[in-house]
Amino acid sequence: MSRISNVFQKDGRKALIAYITTGYPSMEATLKVAPLLAEAGCDIIELGIPFSDPLADGVTIQNATHQALLNGVTVKKCLEAAGQIRRKVSVPLVFMGYLNPILHYGPEKFCADCAKAGIDGLIIPDLPPGELPALDDSAARHGIDVISFLAPNSSDARIKEVSGKAQGFIYLVSVTGVTGVRKGLSSDLKGFIARVRQATDLPLCIGFGISSAEQAAQAAELADGVIIGSRIIQLMEDGQKSYKKLREFLGEVRHGIGG
Amino acid sequence: MLPDEKGYYGPYGGRFVPETLIPALDELAAAYIGIKDDKQFWSRMEILGHDYSGRPTPLYFAEMLTRHCGGAQIYLKREDLAHTGAHKINNALGQGLLAQKMGKQRIIAETGAGQHGVATAAVCAMLGLKCVVYMGEEDVRRQSLNMFRMKLMGAEVRPVSSGSQTLKDAINEAIRDWVTNVGDSYYLIGSVVGPHPYPLMVRDFQAVIGRETRRQVLEKCSKLPDYIVACVGGGSNAIGIFHPFIGETEVKLIGVEAAGDGINTGRHAASLSRGKPGVLHGALSYLLQDSDGQVMETHSISAGLDYPGVGPEHSYYKDNHRAEYVAVDDLECLDAFQLLCKLEGIMPALESAHAVAHAVKLAGKLDRDKIIVINLSGRGDKDTGIVADALGVTL
Ligand SMILES: Cc1ncc(COP(=O)(O)O)c(C=O)c1O
Numbered sequence: 001m002s003r004i005s006n007v008f009q010k011d012g013r014k015a016l017i018a019y020i021t022t023g024y025p026s027m028e029a030t031l032k033v034a035p036l037l038a039e040a041g042c043d044i045i046e047l048g049i050p051f052s053d054p055l056a057d058g059v060t061i062q063n064a065t066h067q068a069l070l071n072g073v074t075v076k077k078c079l080e081a082a083g084q085i086r087r088k089v090s091v092p093l094v095f096m097g098y099l100n101p102i103l104h105y106g107p108e109k110f111c112a113d114c115a116k117a118g119i120d121g122l123i124i125p126d127l128p129p130g131e132l133p134a135l136d137d138s139a140a141r142h143g144i145d146v147i148s149f150l151a152p153n154s155s156d157a158r159i160k161e162v163s164g165k166a167q168g169f170i171y172l173v174s175v176t177g178v179t180g181v182r183k184g185l186s187s188d189l190k191g192f193i194a195r196v197r198q199a200t201d202l203p204l205c206i207g208f209g210i211s212s213a214e215q216a217a218q219a220a221e222l223a224d225g226v227i228i229g230s231r232i233i234q235l236m237e238d239g240q241k242s243y244k245k246l247r248e249f250l251g252e253v254r255h256g257i258g259g
Numbered sequence: 260m261l262p263d264e265k266g267y268y269g270p271y272g273g274r275f276v277p278e279t280l281i282p283a284l285d286e287l288a289a290a291y292i293g294i295k296d297d298k299q300f301w302s303r304m305e306i307l308g309h310d311y312s313g314r315p316t317p318l319y320f321a322e323m324l325t326r327h328c329g330g331a332q333i334y335l336k337r338e339d340l341a342h343t344g345a346h347k348i349n350n351a352l353g354q355g356l357l358a359q360k361m362g363k364q365r366i367i368a369e370t371g372a373g374q375h376g377v378a379t380a381a382v383c384a385m386l387g388l389k390c391v392v393y394m395g396e397e398d399v400r401r402q403s404l405n406m407f408r409m410k411l412m413g414a415e416v417r418p419v420s421s422g423s424q425t426l427k428d429a430i431n432e433a434i435r436d437w438v439t440n441v442g443d444s445y446y447l448i449g450s451v452v453g454p455h456p457y458p459l460m461v462r463d464f465q466a467v468i469g470r471e472t473r474r475q476v477l478e479k480c481s482k483l484p485d486y487i488v489a490c491v492g493g494g495s496n497a498i499g500i501f502h503p504f505i506g507e508t509e510v511k512l513i514g515v516e517a518a519g520d521g522i523n524t525g526r527h528a529a530s531l532s533r534g535k536p537g538v539l540h541g542a543l544s545y546l547l548q549d550s551d552g553q554v555m556e557t558h559s560i561s562a563g564l565d566y567p568g569v570g571p572e573h574s575y576y577k578d579n580h581r582a583e584y585v586a587v588d589d590l591e592c593l594d595a596f597q598l599l600c601k602l603e604g605i606m607p608a609l610e611s612a613h614a615v616a617h618a619v620k621l622a623g624k625l626d627r628d629k630i631i632v633i634n635l636s637g638r639g640d641k642d643t644g645i646v647a648d649a650l651g652v653t654l
């Protein structure tokens with residue numbers, strides 16, 4: 001049983017998954033905030049690997065990853081940071097990054113180094129399941145889950161196909177669109193989740209646009225977990241000063257989706 | 260016949276996109292298969308190609324340029340005479356008609372030099388479709404005339420201020436728009452790049468250039484050309500003229516990339532000459548990237564070639580040596596631009612001037628019975644300001 005699957009074994013408890021960009025606003029901040037997230041009740045931490053062309057991201061994460069690149073963050077530094085965070089927290093760590101830096105690093109070496117650093121899974125927004133078997137093989141060899149996406153416009157056939165290959169949990173995109181803070185949840189979310197639920201018993205987590213405790217609570221009622229990214233990045237903008245606000249926000253979310 | 264059913268040309272191509280776009284690409288691929296043998300669709304293409312775009316474009320014997328070089332005979336395939344001033348109209352028309360057939364009301368496009376944006380704006384005006392064009396701020400500055408042309412034809416132009424503010428960033432933004440409005444919008448990409456089926460579709464719509472060239476050169480010279488030379492940004496005008504000759508290995512195919520400040524300066528846009536395979540904008544292909552796999556900023560005097568990626572089919576032809584890829588720098592391009600103006604009274608687009616520059620170098624080394632066809636992909640009116648600047652002339 002992978003560390004990610006274990007998260008979803010606790011009876012009925014909804015998972016809270018938090019995204020931060022590695023090296024934003026600084027590497028120091030990443031190393032401090034990751035343990036804070038775990039203490040505040042996050043069950044999985046996503047560490048973003050910055051990329052020059054983040055085409056699935058809205059402005060908030062675009063700006064954060066751009067700043068991280070200006071700070072000199074590389075794939076190697078992300079792996080080092082993951083290793084340091086792994087020594088401080090026991091929750092699963094997942095890398096979220098675009099394909100090209102991983103390809104350039106070499107899929108096999110990347111997965112081997114991820115395993116060494118204590119990374120449990122990979123989320124690659126521009127890699128549809130099955131498009132790069134070499135990466136799937138390397139990930140499997142090193143015990144790393146490759147997380148798959150589904151979107152509200154995914155066909156039933158596609159849902160079946162992706163569910164068959166999925167590992168860990170399935171990342172359900174709440175809306176057709178890019179990452180970013182949004183006001184409400186999409187009204188057809190319910191039907192979408194029901195369609196996926198019919199096809200698989202895997203845990204389902206909803207992300208993209210969730211930015212308040214109320215939205216998180218609504219989403220958690222429909223699924224097994226919620227993923228929050230852009231809102232956390234916004235709360236980190238002020239560096240050290242914002243840690244208190246971040247802790248409060250996560251406390252509200254944790255409360256909202258059930259302790 | 261390439262690509263395979265998953266959109267691969269050897270190891271290159273594929274569909275590396277967010278999941279939200281997978282249904283849209285499936286829908287597009289199905290629609291494209293639907294029109295492949297649809298006589299009505301292709302007859303409409305042909306009629307509009309003729310009456311609207313002005314096809315066939317002439318094949319012109321450049322006698323003065325030939326004499327100047329003192330070697331091979333140089334012919335120009337005059338895509339500069341096509342409506343809106345470049346080969347881009349062939350693809351815009353084809354995809355515009357396809358979008359209309361699919362019932363899409365809103366068209367998204369990106370543009371670098373502005374030629375694809377103008378062609379798309381024109382087709383959308385003619386077909387009554389709403390048109391949104393993304394254009395990098397840097398390109399808005401250097402191609403302001405085209406920006407205005409698009410607006411006159413009713414397109415909404417959205418300047419893009421992220422990243423290097425050029426073509427690459429305009430494509431990022433166009434894809435973000437498409438992911439968001441995937442239900443009612445059609446992404447009309449401007450070159451043989453992007454996820455499958457775009458490289459295939461755009462090639463098929465541009466192959467009219469090569470088919471006409473083949474017929475015209477046989478008529479005029481009673482033999483096939485020895486060389487075909489075309490500039491390569493994303494690679495659509497090059498693939499378009501190469502495609503009908505791929506099986507005829509005696510015809511040498513040469514793609515010319517932008518060497519910017521110089522191929523060894525690191526400030527260029529020569530993806531095939533200096534890049535490594537990587538994934539950008541949905542396909543695996545040669546890509547200019549740094550030691551960490553971050554996409555590099557490119558440099559070229561020509562906005563249309565200022566792109567770090569290239570179509571996957573070109574990557575395949577580079578590796579199997581069916582085509583040769585060379586690079587021409589900004590100064591050589593400017594010389595060729597002026598040379599063609601002076602000798603032939605034809606002002607090429609700066610993109611096309613790269614092909615002219617290489618052909619001029621090549622022609623002098625060849626015998627007089629050899630034939631070179633240059634794909635003159637566009638006209639240079641849009642570039643007069645840039646050229647004046649580069650030559651230190653105040654207009
Ligand atoms: C006149 C002209 N030629 C060539 C290009 C480069 O594109 P491609 O390589 O797809 O033909 C452009 C692009 O804007 C162009 O405007």
